[in-house]
Amino acid sequence: MTNQNKQHKLIILDRDGVINYDSDEYVKSISEWMPLPKSIEAIAKLSKAGYTIFVATNQSGLARNFFTIDTLNAMHSKMNNLVEEAGGKIEAIKYCPHGPNDNCDCRKPLPGMFEQIAEDLGIDDLKGSYTVGDSARDLYAGYQLQSNPILVRTGKGLRTIAKGDMPSNTVIYDDLMAFAESLLK
Ligand SMILES: [Mg+2]
């Protein structure tokens, strides 16, 4: 596969509010990690169609000591297992463990996790890829590497739409499955 093909078959997903139910009190345990309707099926569908799927997620709950790295890993095993049972695959999960005052370069809207993904794939930017999020910061992080911004109405999506602050080329869908169906049409 050429690098060009990789760029055009790449999707970077936010986690909370896109794949699983979000909570203003944070998703802190395995039982609180509950997939949104059809999100797992949507990932499997994209994956089976040849898309490489990454997840990039801010997890400041680690810095805030709301949960441990072991719990986060267990939540991610649950997510990976569900996707694999549905016949799909998540290539890798990038997470920012820092808080807002830690001055890291990976907490979205900063593009650190997206730069890591480009580096993993041996490409300079994420042109031709899609970044799916429910918050403006997800979209701006991907946008800096020229990834196409996709906003979903799940999670904080409606709040984000009400604020109106997002990249001008953002395309909006009801949920991850609506995006997947449109992309694969
Ligand atoms: Mg989110």
Ligand SMILES: [Zn+2]
């Ligand atoms: Zn970070």
